[in-house]
Amino acid sequence: NAGVTQTPKFRILKIGQSMTLQCTQDMNHNYMYWYRQDPGMGLKLIYYSVGAGITDKGEVPNGYNVSRSTTEDFPLRLELAAPSQTSVYFCASRRGTGRNQAQHFGDGTRLSIL
Amino acid sequence: AQSVAQPEDQVNVAEGNPLTVKCTYSVSGNPYLFWYVQYPNRGLQFLLKYITGDNLVKGSYGFEAEFNKSQTSFHLKKPSALVSDSALYFCAVSPYGNNRLAFGKGNQVVVIP
Numbered sequence: 001n002a003g004v005t006q007t008p009k010f011r012i013l014k015i016g017q018s019m020t021l022q023c024t025q026d027m028n029h030n031y032m033y034w035y036r037q038d039p040g041m042g043l044k045l046i047y048y049s050v051g052a053g054i055t056d057k058g059e060v061p062n063g064y065n066v067s068r069s070t071t072e073d074f075p076l077r078l079e080l081a082a083p084s085q086t087s088v089y090f091c092a093s094r095r096g097t098g099r100n101q102a103q104h105f106g107d108g109t110r111l112s113i114l
Numbered sequence: 115a116q117s118v119a120q121p122e123d124q125v126n127v128a129e130g131n132p133l134t135v136k137c138t139y140s141v142s143g144n145p146y147l148f149w150y151v152q153y154p155n156r157g158l159q160f161l162l163k164y165i166t167g168d169n170l171v172k173g174s175y176g177f178e179a180e181f182n183k184s185q186t187s188f189h190l191k192k193p194s195a196l197v198s199d200s201a202l203y204f205c206a207v208s209p210y211g212n213n214r215l216a217f218g219k220g221n222q223v224v225v226i227p
Contacts (some may be wrong), residue, residue: 004157031213040123042204042219043158057146058214090157101146101165101208103215105157 003028006106007114013081013113021109023091026034030096032074033103034058035064035084036087036097049074081113116207116219125223133195135221136206137188145207148215150173152202162201164188175199187222195225205209 005058007022025032030051035043035058045058049068056082063085074093078085088110117140121153127133137146139156146165162173169181179190188205202222 033214037219040219042118043217047212048213092158102148102160102163103158105150105159107155107157 004091004093004104004106006109006111007088009107010110012094013078013110013111015081016062017081018077018079020083020113021089021091022076023074023076023092023106024072025074026072026092027095027104028071029104030071031103032068032092033092034064034074034076035082035092036060037089037090038087039107041056042045046076046089058094083113085111086113116145116216117208118205118207118216120203120205120218120221122221125221126226127195127223128226129197130194133190133192133199133223133225135171135190135203135205135223137190138220139186139188139205140196141207141209143209145209147181147207148177148206149173149177149188149190149202150204152208158204161190195223197225197227199223200225 007085024099033048034046044060047066048053055066088108090108094103117137148163149161152158162171164181166172172178177192202220204220205218206213
């Protein structure tokens with residue numbers, strides 16, 4: 001199994017450009033998450049989804065949008081890139097409610113806004 | 115709202131010595147607690163979790179963690195550290211039934227040969 005796959009792995013954007021970070025999982029997980037990781041700050045939740053067609057804001061949603069049209073895919077969109085969005089972005093997924101709540105992570109997208 | 119504190123930025127330990135990484139949490143109700151490890155340029159990997167039951171939880175790669183409800187702590191331990199254990203370790207908490215995890219800021223562990 002591939003697990004959680006994120007593309008691209010690296011990207012440099014100019015201020016004001018837009019882009020979509022792709023995330024797909026092949027484990028048939030209902031729940032999917034987007035985080036950003038900044039040095040010394042841990043992971044901050046941007047958006048999450050509990051199933052196809054359902055999304056909700058996390059701690060730091062400003063400047064981002066998401067969609068969940070299928071169970072497998074959960075893309076993250078930056079509309080007007082700003083230097084504050086320079087970060088490492090991680091996508092994660094897990095099964096539905098119940099005792100097995102461990103999240104599975106992709107290897108991240110390293111994004112620089114210049 | 116839930117929160118996690120990992121008080122030390124870096125933990126240095128000699129190879130073969132016991133390793134402890136500290137974590138305290140704040141959450142309403144019964145917590146779900148997790149430890150993850152991150153190697154350079156990789157995503158987080160699940161190590162172990164506490165949901166209910168025994169306070170001592172065993173996980174991957176010889177790691178274990180002890181849940182202490184009175185001290186609201188969930189410290190990660192390994193009896194004998196390896197150089198390959200050098201990585202970034204994250205503690206995370208979720209209230210029972212909640213969809214979201216709150217992560218600590220992480221602890222860099224350096225195991226010295």
